[in-house]
Amino acid sequence: RVLHGMAYTEKPDGPFRKTGGPCFQIPGVTFAFEDPFLWREGARYRCLMKDMNGVPGSRKCATLLFESDDGVTWSPERFRLVATPH
Numbered sequence: 001r002v003l004h005g006m007a008y009t010e011k012p013d014g015p016f017r018k019t020g021g022p023c024f025q026i027p028g029v030t031f032a033f034e035d036p037f038l039w040r041e042g043a044r045y046r047c048l049m050k051d052m053n054g055v056p057g058s059r060k061c062a063t064l065l066f067e068s069d070d071g072v073t074w075s076p077e078r079f080r081l082v083a084t085p086h
Contacts, residue, residue, distance in 0.1 A: 001030045002052075006072060019072050029053050033064075038071070045071035048082065061085040 004024045007016040024047075026032045033049040040046075045068040054060035063083040066074050 002032075002034070004033070004036060023072065023074055024049065024066075026053070026055060040071070044069065047074065055079070057081070059084050 003022040005022055006019040008019065009016045024033045024036060031052050032055065034052050036047050036049045038045060038047045047066045047068070049064055049066065051058045051060065051062045051064050054062070055064075058064060058079070058081055062081055062085065064079040065082050066079050068074050
């Protein structure tokens with residue numbers, strides 16, 4: 001099972017505080033996403049990820065763009081398809 005977690009810090013060298021449970025997951029899917037790349041743009045957080053399973057509305061191995069208000073809560077139902085494999 002592949003899980004992604006998050007931690008916050010005030011300084012680059014820590015200490016780090018975990019946010020809680022896994023993020024970027026879909027119930028019943030053991031390897032949903034890979035290689036998240038996160039950034040903040042204005043008041044929103046954005047994340048590009050590779051869709052390893054093919055969530056509804058996507059394709060296996062496609063690149064998806066997710067958005068979040070807090071950088072912790074990400075919904076697999078709200079994404080934009082950025083690129084598809086060959």
